[in-house]
Amino acid sequence: MGSIPDLDGSLQVRVLDATPSDALRAATVCAKLPGTVAEPILYSDARQCLEDLAIKRTDVLVVDVETVGGDEALSRFAVRCPTAVIIAVSAEGSVTRSLNAMRAGAHDFLVKPYSLDALTQKVRAHLDMRRSRSVAAVPQPRREADPLPAGAEAGKPVGRFSSQSQPMRHLYATIRRLGPSSAPVFITGEAGSGKTLCAEAIHGQSDRRTGRLVTVNCAGLGADELEAELFGSLTGSRSGRSELLSLADGGTLYLDEICDMDPALQSRLLRVIQTGSIPAPLGGSGKDIDVDIRLVCSTSRDPLAEVAAGRLREDLYYRLHVLPVQVPPLRDRRDDILPLAHAFLARFAGEEARSFRNFDADAEARLLSYGWPGNVRQLENTIRQIVVMNDGGSVSYEMLPLVIRDTFNRARAPAEDVRDRRRPARSGRPHSSIEPLWAQERRIIEDALDAFDGNIALAAAALEISPSTIYRKRQSWSERLQ
16 A cells, blocks of 8 residues: 555556546556556546555556545545555646645646646656655665675664664664673563563573573562562472572573562562572571572663662662663654554464454554554554454454544654654743644644654544645645745
């Protein structure tokens, strides 16, 4: 859907016109386009075309305004194929009709009867502009004589990570740098962001990877259970070296949610770090057991706030907080949302014997605009719920859980975070931050456009307004500021 021509195989052209002869005439533009062009697909039914735009690739759409029901209805087609070149045609050649069509999302406008050369020139011009922007955004292949940039290998995925966004490439580089060390690692990040995967990747990059990675969920066990798991029975009734600290000898011990560990148990852990040995249980041989362990811990809270509140020992914090790692939340790496969603969809569709292959344009736009407070774990669970509760070739907007579709009680979207960062601090004078309604609307819409890199169709979908509304608002602001 909406792929970039010449970077993704043949060019796909669709033509929607209720008059068959006009549709056939428009389709002949394919013969004059460069590169490989697929067989054009013609529609006389607007509803069928709209359905296909949501689930199938479209590079060029030539659409008759009267066939879709007017200028306002045209915006529904623009939202469904946000990266396609859209040429609107109409038997009504007024300036108003042309402006309205372009405000609704069309890239250009032609009056019937138009010449085939005119249509070809407009399509080629817009394809060339899109191709130049796409090539600029795609990393160019390295020539044989070029040296490999420093850190290029470090930015590749590690462990079970697969994301390719810039924040994650920075995380991969950090993991590779600190992996070979034996120093403790302190991972912070929101719940569901991937802290456990990070710990696994750190262990996999270390010289201890042939040893065990022992994972302990400090929040999932009571104080007595956790103490028994880590140190064994106080009476020595546990046999051998089955306690987890002993099992991690020569490997890595990962303490998930370290701030939930009982303070008394934190004191015992601190002694192990300081001495490198486990105290012998009562009734045992009386000799401490030496262990060689690398400690990796994590928390979804602010560790310094936990220290200030007395829930995390300060001396233990400074012993563990040697190599800090921050796992970015999903809302800060929007480029990963759709690739992750497609990967989860393919996996769960296979597990549940469903026929899902992709998402329609409306569903993709909502996935991108939602704030994902539960991060990757929430996205994964959401896709699984959709697959279990539905079936079909494509996930539609209506299949999304209500919490995702609900815009009144929704998680914060990326545009809201951008807006809050840019909003000036409120001064001490009463009512000093009150703005006119038009100025507030302008700020909200422009922040949404910034969040979606200027894509009007996606910004409109996230704000749940028509693309024509954005065009109309921008024109009114321009007139007001003149």
